[in-house]
Amino acid sequence: MIDIAKIAKVVDDAARNAKAIPQISAKHKISVEQGYAIQSAAFSRRMARGETQVGIKMGFTSRAKMLQMGIDDMIWGRLSDNMLIEDGDEINLSDYVHPRAEPEIAFLLGRTINHPCTAAEALAAVDAVAPAIEIIDSRYKNFKFSLADVVADNSSSSGFIVGSWALAETDLSNLGMILDFNGRPVQIGSSAAILGHPIRSLTAAARIAAAAGEPLQAGWIIMAGGATAAESLKPGVTVRNSVQDLGFAGFKVSD
Ligand code: 0L1
Ligand code: MG
Secondary structure, three states, rough: OHHHHHHHHHHHHHHOOOOOOOOHHHHOEEEEEEEHHHHHHHHHHHHOOOOOOEEEEOOOHHHHHHHOOOOOOEEEOOOOOOOOEEOEEOOOHHOOOOOOOEEEEEEEEOOOEOOOHHHHHHHHHHEEEEEEEEOOOEEEEEHHHOOOHHOOHHHHHHEEEEOOEEHHHHOOOOEEEEEEEOOEEEEEEEEHOOOOOOOHHHHHHHHHHHOOOOOOOOOOEOOOOOOOOEEOOOOOOOOEEHHHHOOEEEEEEEE
């Protein structure tokens, strides 16, 4: 019998203190379901400290990400207001274990989606779309984990940056996406790499969230998942995700 609350505290403390921990699965045999229970309990600790849930992130929604991490299942995590980094702001590497950035697209929901839905229904609930970046920061040593481990660790989610919101009607089917560090492209991809079309990530999010009993709420931000592999952050870099027709989102890493 594993102690969900105890493990949730370990994961939460690791995130708060930016201290790497061994994989949970090295000590306890945990299922993916138990991983989500740990994630939920760890996120509740954030809420108890006054944070508010503002959305969810979808993970492993592109082949490049699955290949990079050797995992081939979609996962999700929770986003809080405290995880939001304002577009253009600076972060400090000492607040993270070994952070990486990945270029994404974000959806802003104008309506709650409380059931599995079609792409057309999902799109009708979207108020706006934006270029975005997720900062992932596995709390596990050497960025190594099992599927259940990463799920327990909020699917590695650590921060997110959203650029200016654009029209929900923007055609997202095949937009060029460039992640650059100090103006030098480090990852190049297309929005089509996100499950063939980012809207599929939103329908997957609706299905998963409804099944979890936590429907997607009006006003939430849904991060659709990385279009490319993630790139390790380095001191002094300015990071930018430029998305064709949408503009860009970015942040700085202090020296
Ligand atoms: O695509 C994702 O956001 C998955 C994040 C979890 C795996 C990782 O840390 O790369
Ligand atoms: Mg991501």
